[in-house]
Amino acid sequence: MLNKEALKDTMKKIIKIDYGKTLEKAKDHEKYVALSKSIMEQIVDRWIGTKETYEESKEAYYLSAEFLMGRALGNNLINLGIYEDVKELLNEMNIDINKVEEIEEDAGLGNGGLGRLAACFMDSAATCDVPLTGYGIRYSHGIFRQKIVDGFQVEKGDNWLKYGDPWSIRREENTVLVRFADQIVKAIPYDTPVIGYGTNNINTLRLWQCEPLVDFDFELFNEQKYDEAVRGKNKAQDISRVLYPNDSNDDGKILRLKQQYFFVSASLQDLIRKHKSLNRDLLDFAKYNSVQLNDTHPTVAIPEMMRLLVDDEELSWEDAWEVTRKTFAYTNHTILSEALEKWWNGYFKRILPRIYEIIEKIDEEFIRELKAKNYEKEKIAEMRIVRDDMIRMAHLAIHGTYATNGVAQLHTDILKETELNDWYKLYPERFQNKTNGITPRRWIRLCNKELSSLITELLGTEEWVKNLDLLKNLEKYANDEELLERFLSIKDEKKRELASYIKKNEGIEVDDKSIFDIQIKRLHEYKRQLLKAFYILDLYYRLKENPTMDINPRTFIFGAKAAPGYFRAKGIIKFINEIANLVNNDKEVNEKIKIIFVQNYRVSYAEKLFPAADVSEQISTAGKEASGTGNMKFMLNGTPTLGTYDGANVEIVAEAGEENNFIFGLRVEDIKEMKDSYDPKKYYEEIPALRRVVDTLIDGTFSDGGTGMFYELYTSLLEGASWHTADNYFIFADFNMYKDAQDEVDNAYKDRLEWAKKCWLNMANAGKFSSDRTILQYANEIWSVDQNPIK
Ligand SMILES: *Cc1c(COP(=O)(O)O)cnc(C)c1O
Numbered sequence: 001m002l003n004k005e006a007l008k009d010t011m012k013k014i015i016k017i018d019y020g021k022t023l024e025k026a027k028d029h030e031k032y033v034a035l036s037k038s039i040m041e042q043i044v045d046r047w048i049g050t051k052e053t054y055e056e057s058k059e060a061y062y063l064s065a066e067f068l069m070g071r072a073l074g075n076n077l078i079n080l081g082i083y084e085d086v087k088e089l090l091n092e093m094n095i096d097i098n099k100v101e102e103i104e105e106d107a108g109l110g111n112g113g114l115g116r117l118a119a120c121f122m123d124s125a126a127t128c129d130v131p132l133t134g135y136g137i138r139y140s141h142g143i144f145r146q147k148i149v150d151g152f153q154v155e156k157g158d159n160w161l162k163y164g165d166p167w168s169i170r171r172e173e174n175t176v177l178v179r180f181a182d183q184i185v186k187a188i189p190y191d192t193p194v195i196g197y198g199t200n201n202i203n204t205l206r207l208w209q210c211e212p213l214v215d216f217d218f219e220l221f222n223e224q225k226y227d228e229a230v231r232g233k234n235k236a237q238d239i240s241r242v243l244y245p246n247d248s249n250d251d252g253k254i255l256r257l258k259q260q261y262f263f264v265s266a267s268l269q270d271l272i273r274k275h276k277s278l279n280r281d282l283l284d285f286a287k288y289n290s291v292q293l294n295d296t297h298p299t300v301a302i303p304e305m306m307r308l309l310v311d312d313e314e315l316s317w318e319d320a321w322e323v324t325r326k327t328f329a330y331t332n333h334t335i336l337s338e339a340l341e342k343w344w345n346g347y348f349k350r351i352l353p354r355i356y357e358i359i360e361k362i363d364e365e366f367i368r369e370l371k372a373k374n375y376e377k378e379k380i381a382e383m384r385i386v387r388d389d390m391i392r393m394a395h396l397a398i399h400g401t402y403a404t405n406g407v408a409q410l411h412t413d414i415l416k417e418t419e420l421n422d423w424y425k426l427y428p429e430r431f432q433n434k435t436n437g438i439t440p441r442r443w444i445r446l447c448n449k450e451l452s453s454l455i456t457e458l459l460g461t462e463e464w465v466k467n468l469d470l471l472k473n474l475e476k477y478a479n480d481e482e483l484l485e486r487f488l489s490i491k492d493e494k495k496r497e498l499a500s501y502i503k504k505n506e507g508i509e510v511d512d513k514s515i516f517d518i519q520i521k522r523l524h525e526y527k528r529q530l531l532k533a534f535y536i537l538d539l540y541y542r543l544k545e546n547p548t549m550d551i552n553p554r555t556f557i558f559g560a561k562a563a564p565g566y567f568r569a570k571g572i573i574k575f576i577n578e579i580a581n582l583v584n585n586d587k588e589v590n591e592k593i594k595i596i597f598v599q600n601y602r603v604s605y606a607e608k609l610f611p612a613a614d615v616s617e618q619i620s621t622a623g624k625e626a627s628g629t630g631n632m633k634f635m636l637n638g639t640p641t642l643g644t645y646d647g648a649n650v651e652i653v654a655e656a657g658e659e660n661n662f663i664f665g666l667r668v669e670d671i672k673e674m675k676d677s678y679d680p681k682k683y684y685e686e687i688p689a690l691r692r693v694v695d696t697l698i699d700g701t702f703s704d705g706g707t708g709m710f711y712e713l714y715t716s717l718l719e720g721a722s723w724h725t726a727d728n729y730f731i732f733a734d735f736n737m738y739k740d741a742q743d744e745v746d747n748a749y750k751d752r753l754e755w756a757k758k759c760w761l762n763m764a765n766a767g768k769f770s771s772d773r774t775i776l777q778y779a780n781e782i783w784s785v786d787q788n789p790i791k
Contacts, residue, residue: 002085008093010038023093028103029163031095036073036166039080040193046790047193047202053790054131055278058287060783062134063267063301064294065260066115066243067122067205068143069107070442070603072167072192073100078446079127079197105160106602108142109207109243111561112522113629114333116603117407117771118294120629123439124775126196126203127466129789132775135267137259138168138190138207139243146561146600150705151577155245155564168192168207176269177213178262180351185236186211187266197441198466200790208266212236246563257347261355264301268308282313286326290783293330293401296341296393302328302400303358311354317361329403329782331434332394333626335411335419336526341393345386359391366399373426383422398423398430403782405432408627408648414668434778435651436627437771440468443633447607450490451637451763458483468770475764484756491612491638491759498612508584508596514553515749517642518634519617520601520609523560523569526624530713531731531738532556532617533576536595537693538739540582543589552749555594559601559609568716571709573597578702606630611637615745618643619738621729623668625649638763642745644734648769656765660758662748664741665734680727681718683735690735694718 014034015026026034077083087097110116118134125132144155168190175188187208194203212233220229239262244252271289272282280288293299302324309320334340348356363385370380381387385395398404398420404427406412412433416424424431445452445465456462458477464470477483492512499512521527536556543549558576562569580595598605616634618625618641625647634641635652642662643649653661666674684691696702697714704710712721720726727733749755767773779785 002082002089004085004089007038007042007086007089010041011035014038028099032073032100032103033163033166035086035090035100039073039076040166040169043080043193043195043202046200047204049200049790050202051204053788055274057131057788058290058783058785059131059133060125060290060292060779060785061267061271062118062121062132062292062294063264063298064115064118064134064136065263065297066110066294067107067118067134067136067207068110068112068115068603069119069122069192069205070607071101071104071106073104074446075123075442076167076195079123079195079441081198104604105158105162106142106604107160107165108158108602109136109139111143111243111245113627114295117436117629119603120437120439120442120771121775121778122194122203122205123196123441124437124771125779126194126201127199127439127441128772128776128779129196129199129201129787130775130779131785131788132203132779134194134203134205135263135270136205136207137240137243137263138209139240140209140237141242143243143561143602144245144564148573148577148597148599151574151581152705153562153570153573165190165192174270176266176273178210178265180258180261181353182351183235184213185239185262186213187262189266189270197445198462201788206267206270208240208263210236210239210262245561246565253344254347254351257343257351260297261300261304261352264298265304268301268305272308272313282309282315283319283323285323289327290785291328292778292782293328293397295331295333296397299330299341299393299397299400300352300355302396303355303362306358306362307354310358321362321365325400326402328401329405330397330401331405331407332397332411332415332420333407335414335626336624343391343393345389345391348391359396360386362396362400370426379422383426394420395423398427402430403432404430405434405782406626407434407436408651409433409435410623410645410647410650410668411626414623432781434774434782435648435768436629436632437769437774438629438632438636439771440465440636442607443610444636448490448494448611448637450493451487451611454486454490466772468772469767471764471767473764475761478757478760478764481753484753484760487638487760488752488756491614494611494637495614498608501608502596502598506596506598508594510555510594510596511553511591514555514594515614515745516555516557516612517615517617517745518557518559518609518613519619520557520559520598520606521628521630523562523566523572525568525572525729526621528619528621528729528731528734529558529560529576530572531619531734532558533572533579534690534693534731534735535738535742536583536593537579537696538689539593539742540579540586540589541689541692543592547588551592551746553592554746555596557596557598557609559598559605561601567709568713571704571707571713574704574707574709575697575702575713578704582702606633610634610639613637613639614749615639616641616643618646618649619665619734620644620646621734622646622666622671624729632766632769635762635769636766638759640745640758640762642741651768652762655768656762660761662741662745664737666730666737671730674730674733678725678727678730678733680732683732684718687732687736689739690732694732 011034014037019030090097142158145158147154171189189206192205216229305324309315406415495512499510610633616639618631622644628647640661644665645667697710717727
């Protein structure tokens with residue numbers, strides 16, 4: 001248990017040593033650092049103990065270019081079980097814990113769902129005593145900070161390390177060298193403890209920072225050539241300088257390739273060094289190590305492992321291939337063709353020539369394997385790894401690993417039956433499903449303490465926080481009116497909190513009694529923020545025509561970042577903000593509807609949004625959203641889904657009941673059937689309401705500030721654009737069905753208790769979506785690692 005006096009003393013000491021002042025004079029960020037470091041002091045022994053325990057048997061490693069961790073302090077206090085004690089202690093010291101929590105910068109080392117999944121997995125593995133270490137890059141700048149100026153997205157640098165990072169420890173002694181054809185750099189690991197909930201285990205997230213071999217060229221400096229003297233240093237630091245803010249395609253190509261190879265090579269060297277230091281035979285490597293590739297970004301691990309084993313460790317090619325293929329497993333996150341990573345082999349030849357030779361050899365052997373199985377020429381050309389001078393990373397990843405998994409049942413089915421069908425036929429035993437999950441610690445226990453207390457009170461124990469299936473026992477209260485009233489009042493409280501946060505951050509007053517209808521996720525055409533925008537604009541016009549229309553007041557909330565080079569996504573942001581401007585300033589309607597686009601949506605903002613939601617918008621084109629995890633966060637906080645039959649939505653309604661959610665629109669089969677004959681113009685012509693809102697893109701209703709964004713959006717819907725057909729994401733075809741579903745929502749909300757029951761049943765059936773379940777499936781069904789609690 002917490003020794004308050006000791007913690008207080010440590011805090012005071014740190015403030016003296018680090019800042020040369022007394023606690024009373026310390027700034028909020030200094031108090032934050034001092035408190036965090038004091039917590040670090042308390043956990044170091046357990047952290048060391050965990051490492052020693054894990055080394056006795058097999059361990060798993062998660063290689064990911066992204067870890068979207070968010071803030072650490074609050075979560076660590078919750079997981080250590082000392083949040084209330086620390087709050088009290090700070091109170092005694094006249095410090096408001098909320099202020100200290102709010103000063104922490106998010107560790108935004110990821111773009112969206114994929115990076116946040118990695119973060120949830122780290123929390124779950126630690127909580128479940130699963131020996132899992134995360135490996136990634138310590139970007140000095142994470143995902144950009146977003147501002148909205150005149151309705152446009154503006155990107156600012158994210159200097160998350162400006163006050164230092166009290167949660168990481170630099171491990172100089174574990175530095176390794178990474179070699180490119182034109183550059184040798186140092187990879188220096190920073191370790192962050194990952195504290196499990198209700199366990200003594202503390203896992204590790206190891207992020208590599210890139211530094212030069214020498215800080216500066218002394219001779220050049222002496223000759224007063226200052227810029228040249230630090231050129232090598234800058235070039236090295238560039239490698240871990242920024243997270244690429246792309247969800248969907250690859251820019252800054254060579255630098256990005258260097259980033260991938262940098263962290264992969266450093267991680268594998270680290271693993272081999274450790275394996276050898278424990279006196280283990282390299283032929284047994286896969287007996288002690290399983291390495292998960294989070295999407296194709298770390299796939300260069302396969303040829304790099306071959307290089308390390310063959311060139312450095314002098315294993316035969318055959319032995320090395322056996323070890324490599326049994327070590328790695330691959331997670332597929334998308335079937336969007338523009339997101340399937342391909343590399344021009346010219347970059348590899350230039351930067352990583354030996355790696356390229358190895359890839360070519362793997363490809364040649366693969367072709368031989370297919371020929372031996374009597375595959376036809378065309379099929380071989382389709383499946384081989386290098387074709388038309390492009391290296392297809394997904395092919396390398398499936399071929400060079402022992403398991404390939406999708407991230408929700410529907411997604412895995414599509415992979416097996418359509419997208420990767422050739423591969424499924426070749427290696428059926430390698431394909432698995434692992435439906436994504438979210439950690440209940442951050443996504444309810446931390447961000448919704450009020451609802452958590454109610455659950456604990458009803459269940460008589462906090463055990464549900466690490467065994468989320470226990471929520472099922474709450475189903476029996478679904479008709480308990482008194483309880484539902486309490487449940488509703490918690491939702492009201494979270495809505496008031498969000499409203500005041502929005503007032504402070506966006507400067508807009510919202511009606512906290514209105515329906516909070518929320519869509520928060522990266523801005524992408526397939527996620528169809530535009531469908532929601534069209535719906536709202538249509539509703540606005542209907543309200544203007546019929547001012548007495550009887551609807552529940554509604555606040556439509558969006559939060560989304562667009563990749564800086566994704567012109568059309570930025571156009572959609574501007575369009576939403578133009579609609580917001582029109583609606584929010586129209587006195588005739590703004591008692592009934594309002595639109596808020598929150599700036600800089602990120603993990604810490606998400607923690608305020610999910611608990612306050614009445615409606616969860618999950619309206620992607622069927623077949624396009626591999627899983628989604630935002631949908632699960634809403635569900636856990638008692639929010640019905642308004643969504644398509646896509647990704648994990650399918651499993652959510654299977655758990656919570658279709659009658660407690662609002663499912664609409666085309667399904668995967670419908671779209672497959674329509675595919676070639678789809679004519680959006682037909683819908684445009686036959687649905688006047690649709691036509692009216694689409695035309696606002698070009699008829700002068702709104703201004704895009706002369707950027708041409710709106711015209712471009714319009715033509716993409718009606719004419720198609722260079723790289724896709726008209727209305728590629730079936731917004732027009734789903735418009736009326738979405739509208740009907742929205743009407744149903746409005747109707748259902750009128751009966752407050754019936755509504756509360758739906759919310760309650762969603763929450764009570766969210767157990768399946770704990771990432772504890774997901775991580776234990778990875779541990780058992782892919783990695784074969786055992787849960788290993790420390791003594
Ligand atoms: C959960 C989460 C996501 C993923 O949301 P989806 O709706 O699944 O795309 C993205 N960003 C943040 C900050 C999140 O917390």
